[in-house]
Amino acid sequence: MSSKQPSTIYLEDYQPPAWLVTHTELRFELEEDQTLVRAQLSIQSNPAVSDRRKPLELLGDAGMELCRLSIDGQVLDAADYQREAGCLRIANVPESFVLECVTRLLPHENTALEGLYKSDGMFCTQCEAEGFRRITFFPDRPDVMSIFRTTLVADKQRYPVLLSNGNPVDSGEDDEGRHWVTWDDPWPKPSYLFALVAGDLALLEDQYTTASGREVALRIYAERKDLDKLDYAMQALKDAMRWDEDVYGREYDLDIYMIVAVDFFNMGAMENKGLNIFNTSCVLAHPQTTTDQGFQRVEGVVAHEYFHNWSGNRVTCRDWFQLSLKEGFTVFRDAEFSADMNSRTVKRIEDVTLLRTAQFAEDGGPMAHPVRPESYMEISNFYTLTVYEKGAEVVRMLHTLLGPELFRQGSDLYFERHDGQAVTTDDFVAAMETVSGRDLSQFKRWYSQAGTPRLQVSDSFDAATGCYQLKVRQSCPPSPGQEHKQPYHLPLAVGLLAEDGRELFAGLLELTEEEQVFRFDNISERPVPSLLRGFSAPVKLDYDYTDAQLLMLLRHDTDGFNRWDAGQRLCIRLLQTQIRNHQQGVALSCSSELIEAWRNLLQDASLDPAMLAQCLRLPSEAQLSELAEQIDVSAIHEAREFMRTTLAQVLEQEWLQVYQRCDTGETYSTDAEAMGRRSLKNLALAYLMATGREPWLELARQQYSQSDNMTDQLAALSLVAHSDFRETADELLQAFYLQWQHESLVMNQWLSVQASDPSAGALARVNQLAEHPIFDARNPNKLRALIGGFCGQNPMHFHAEDGSGYAWLADWILRLDRQNPQVAARLLTPLTRWKRHEPVRSALMQGQLQRMMDTAELSADVYEVVSKSLM
Ligand code: B3K
Ligand code: ZN
DSSP states (O other): SSSSSSOOEGGOOOOOOSSSEEEEEEEEEEEEEEEEEEEEEEEEEEOOOOOOTOEEEEEEEEOOOOEEEEEEEOOOOGGOOEEEEEEEEOSSSSSEEEEEEEEEEEEGGSSSSOEEEETTTTEEOOTTTGGGGGGGOOOOBBEEEEEEEEEEETTTTTEEEEEEEEEEEEEEEEEEEEEEEEEEEEEEEEEEOOOOOEEEEEEEEEEOOTTTTEEEEEEEEEEEGGGGHHHHHHHHHHHHHHHHHHHHHOOOOSEEEEEEEEESSSSSSEEOEEEEEEGGGGOOOTTTOOOHHHHHHEEEEHHHHHHHHTTTTTTTEGGGGHHHHHHHHHHHHHHHHHHSSSSSSHHHHHHHHHHIIIHHHTTSSOOOOOOSSSSSGGGGGOSSSSIIIIIHHHHHHHHHHHHHHHHHHHHHHHHHHHHHOOEEEHHHHHHHHHTTTTTTTTHHHHHHSSSOHHHHHHHHETTTTTTEEEEEHHHHHHTTBBOOOOOOEEEEEEEEETTOOOOOEEEEEEEEESSEEEEEEEESSEEEEEEEEGGOOOOOEEEEEOOHHHHHHHHHSSSSSHHHHHHHHHHHHHHHHHHHHHHTTTTOOOOOOHHHHHHHHHHHHHHHHHHHHHSOOOOOOOHHHOOSSOOOOOHHHHHHHHHHHHHHHHHHHHHHHHHHHHHOOOOOOSSSSHHHHHHHHHHHHHHHHTTTTTHHHHHHHHHHHHSSHHHHHHHHHHHHHHHHOOHHHHHHHHHHHHTTOOOOHHHHHHHHHHHHHSSOHHHHHHHHHHSTTTTTTHHHHHHHIIHHHHHOOOOOHHOOOTTTTHHEEEEEEEEHHOOOHHHHHHHTTTTTGGGOOOOOHHHHHHHHHHHHHHHOOHHHHHHHHHHHHOO
């Protein structure tokens, strides 16, 4: 049993801070074996809090060494303060004073990658959510906002570049080869937005003129060898700056905007004021080393972090329960940006697929929580798909309910009312209420209730009167701590189509009741309903479609998203039948209607390739698992593989024609059409390879060696590597390694491809890779590629019936937990789903969770996930 149980923090216990820090002056002496931090905090009691006699409480990591403490120049000795588990308490302080504090840090030993640490020889920081307390003692909570001035001192040769938030205001050097730079950030900010970087970095520089004529220097820093991979991020940044001016009326507010790429990073990127720090995987991009997906991720993340400057930095969160205030809104903003820059429908399909696959699974699992959680043990565990993606859906629903104009007025009012403040999701909704005059109190249940609502829709038609009725029932399953749910307020976008595809009606229905009937008059014939168009609410929708109706919608729906969705519904239904057949030992079959529908799609050269690729992709095993009543990994795999190979074999000629149609020989470009053609081409190649026939191996090999870009090269590699042609697989994997061994990000792909290889011996292969020189267990990207790749993308081996995959993951978690708890807790996710599996696997998974639970000294991160999973 774990020796210490972490405590739980509750939203309802929120108290405003008793002490404020108006100014923070920091001086960092960065050395190889230690860093000394001198912090001078101008502290005053909070006039808004009545109990003025409270002791001063500052947060500071238990492992941080405190060297000196003084108040208004008077040095305190040990009797003047108390230090206990993460807190420093000083009684009898004046109403306002300057506290000076010197701490000693060991960044080179910081493997948790929180606070100040070293990544490939450079110093960098990660302070969100609670990393600043690993740097100095501070009221490290987002509602304490302070003006920061930061001086960095370091060896000039090793660390020629010294960066922090704001604008550089002073610099100099001494005779011993050390130099210093002082940065001043005029905007008050919470400590989680503090950042510094010191290193030997190369720089791409550009310029941006804001709508009101302010000149902003744009600087993207990376290792010198990566200087040729920064252009795309720079363009994305400029596009995002323009878009935020055009769409939200928001301008940038400092003279410099900096992005720094680091290779050791726990997540994607961080929006520190004026100094974003990025995982290299979210900023470096070059056609030869980056896939189309990678390019789109760079564009999306660069925009996301930029948009935070308003939705997050200028207006921030009162407490961490409000995380979705900034994250949900910012994901919505970046999704709309990406939709405007590329194909809107494809972007929506991708986002909804992620939501349905992973967020719905989270909502149905032991860690389910509302968009605004009510309690947590470790806040790092709540940077979730629910807070981010479902949070974005909630903002999208407000946008849909109010319409674009009122929504924009609402966001203007929100920014105006709360500029410089730390606020709540209620404040956000209140601004929308003010501008629209609507009562959104019921709508706010989206923030407080967990779980994925279900809509059950039935209909009736009276041919004599022309009256069509839709009856909608909503419900939401129980989730941890929430047995009964109240009905939601949601927008249901609907179209009614005639048999021949003519649209008889299109509009928005609003649901507020548990059961509602909507009546449509003057309908000339029994319509086929196109429901939840554009996925207008994050729900599961049941309507008893016939196959013929779905095929009609797939052909004719005027809503692109629902066209795709009709095809998916049909595939899911057919796959579910085959899953049952497999379980009952009945021979598998593939419907001829589906085959004919696909043949039609494949032969229609007028269709947009990107959309076509989406339509012809079968729902993933992960999505089929989410939908299953009880997950049977092998039945799901076999049924899907059967359908995939059947569609491959029967339509072989069509796949080849599509491949040839898309293989235009054009030079590489990242525009949406070119990306769409590549995605369809590589899908066609995947189906051709699924026939198992030799000519297509040759085609893949040819594509591998002749392509001028990573998208095509990697697609070919992974198809060959996952095929039964083992000899060629080994040959290409080796060639790929030799070609790209010096490109760390490409090597992550190489690891993922092998980790997700479904052929026999997978566990032995990943064990071998873990010993490979390019693998580094301290680097989160490598861990995600290898461990995440195996446990998330290789279901048949992770879920091996002997439980070896589960034991392997648990071994890793226990090892990583001592090194990097955040990453350990994240990688643990697949085991948390144990209750959803059939009894044999379920028991094995539970056994590994119990084994972890029985281990002494789990981090709060892993303890929270394991203990809640076992409840
Ligand atoms: N705000 C950061 C996430 C920080 C995660 C801390 N564990 C990145 C983002 O959402 O933009
Ligand atoms: Zn964010």
